[in-house]
Amino acid sequence: MEYLDYGFFVPLIALVLVFLWAAIKILREYERAVVFTLGRFTGVKGPGLILLIPFVQQIVRTDLRTVVLDVPTQDVISKDNVSVKVNAVVYFRVVDPESAIIQVENFIDATSELAQTTLRSVLGKHELDEMLSERDKLNEDLQEILDKQTDAWGIKVANVEIKHVDIDESMVRAIARQAEAERERRAKVINAEGEHQAAARLRDAALVLAEAPEAMQLRYLSTLNVLANEQNSSTIVFPFPIEFGDLFKITRSK
Known part of the structure; x- marks a missing residue:
C-alpha cells in the first residue's frame, strides 16, 4: 500500500x-x-x-537597457577621393518590444548592418576636411538617419559617435604640408595688415606735424633727450632744421 x-x-x-x-x-x-x-x-x-x-x-x-554597438571599421571613399578607414559606436535601446520582436528577426544584427551601410553612405558625401573638423555634425546626421530607419523596429538610437578616422601615411604628410602652408599664409597676411596699419598711423602723424610745426620741434627735442640719456660714448650728429631756429626767434619775440 x-x-x-x-x-x-x-x-x-x-x-x-x-x-x-x-x-x-x-x-x-x-x-x-x-x-x-x-x-x-x-x-x-x-x-x-x-x-x-x-x-x-x-x-x-x-x-530595454541601452545597447552599446561597436561598428566595425569601414573603408570609405570621401567626396574628394581620399580613402579612409572609419569606425564608430552606436547607442540604442528598445522602446517597443512588440515591434523589436515581430518586425525584425534579430534587431541587434539588423541595427549593426544598417549602421555600417549608413556610415559609408553618409561619410562618402563629405570631404576629408569635414570628417576631421566637423565630427559633431556628422554624428548628428548619422544619429538622425539611423533613428528614422530603425523606428519601425521599435528602436530608439540615442547617439552615434565616430571613434577614429584613419588615413594613409602619405596623406598625413600631405595634410601636414597643407597645414604648414596655411600657417605661413596667415602669418604673411597678419604681417601685411600690421604694416598697413603702421603706415596709416605714420601718415596721420605726418599730417598732424605738418599742420603744427611746434609739434615737430617738440618731437626733435624729445628725441634728443632720449639719445642723451643712453649710456654710450658714440657721437651722434642730429640735423636741426633752420626753420626751427626761426621758430625759436618768433617765440622769444612774443
Whole structure:
C-alpha cells in the first residue's frame, strides 16, 4: 500500500512542478515579455511576476537597457577621393518590444548592418576636411538617419559617435604640408595688415606735424633727450632744421 501511494505522488509532484515552471515567470525591472498565445501575439507583460497558460502561451524576453554597438571599421571613399578607414559606436535601446520582436528577426544584427551601410553612405558625401573638423555634425546626421530607419523596429538610437578616422601615411604628410602652408599664409597676411596699419598711423602723424610745426620741434627735442640719456660714448650728429631756429626767434619775440 505504501509503495502504491509513493508511486502515485511522485509523478503528480513532478507534473505540478513542470506546470508551475511553465506558468510562472519572473522578469527583472529592465525586461519585458512579448507573449504569444498559440503563435499569435497577445500582449507585452512585465516586469515582476507574470502568469502564463502552460504549453499554450510562450514568451520572448526583451532587454530595454541601452545597447552599446561597436561598428566595425569601414573603408570609405570621401567626396574628394581620399580613402579612409572609419569606425564608430552606436547607442540604442528598445522602446517597443512588440515591434523589436515581430518586425525584425534579430534587431541587434539588423541595427549593426544598417549602421555600417549608413556610415559609408553618409561619410562618402563629405570631404576629408569635414570628417576631421566637423565630427559633431556628422554624428548628428548619422544619429538622425539611423533613428528614422530603425523606428519601425521599435528602436530608439540615442547617439552615434565616430571613434577614429584613419588615413594613409602619405596623406598625413600631405595634410601636414597643407597645414604648414596655411600657417605661413596667415602669418604673411597678419604681417601685411600690421604694416598697413603702421603706415596709416605714420601718415596721420605726418599730417598732424605738418599742420603744427611746434609739434615737430617738440618731437626733435624729445628725441634728443632720449639719445642723451643712453649710456654710450658714440657721437651722434642730429640735423636741426633752420626753420626751427626761426621758430625759436618768433617765440622769444612774443
